[in-house]
Amino acid sequence: MPESNTTLAIRVQGLEQKVPTLDGELQILQGVDLDVKSGESIAVTGPSGAGKSTLLSLLAGLDMASSGEIWLAGEPLHQMDEEQRANLRGRKVGFIFQSFMLVESLTALENVMLPMELAGAEDARTQAENMLQRVGLSHRLDHFPNQLSGGEQQRVAIARAFVTRPDILFADEPTGNLDQANSARVEDLLFQLNQEHHTTLVLVTHDLKLAERCVTRVQMVSGRLEAL
Incomplete structure (x- = not known):
């Protein structure tokens, strides 16, 4: 990344994504350019099928684009090849999904504790306990996911995502499976931790009220990005 762009968490230039189908090639993303500053929060909105989750997957290095450039951190x-992308994700990236995962x-x-252990951290237990306390779940340490409510599971997922202090956090419909009260609590946690840790937050959501809490908002329309 050029020196003038080092304050950017993400830079995307000319991103294209095409997939083969029985009827020929389908273009999912076309001509996507995007700059995201370090510590910024950005919401990607748009209708189903517009390419939001595809974009998120490419930005996080979970998939490879047909063409274009992505600078991450x-x-x-x-x-990069898959091994290099996985290494970068492990060092720099956190994830939160609608389905908790x-x-x-x-x-x-x-x-x-899992991502801390994978990273070889010696104090994985202490850091995990501290983060679960931070999200209000110190009384649920020994509970399994099926013993937790949806809101509690998503808070565990948030704790897991933030425990490694990632530079960039990708969240795909993080409140999509939650009721209004739990959605509000999860939203508050996301933005509190985003500000406290100066984590860059890239959020895909259908929830316009959630999107409005982000510093920057863009919309995917037919595979293209438009500013809001």
């Missing part, structure tokens, strides 16, 4: 994601056979504490 100053590193050229578009030039917790490991059912692990307790809340063990779920939050």
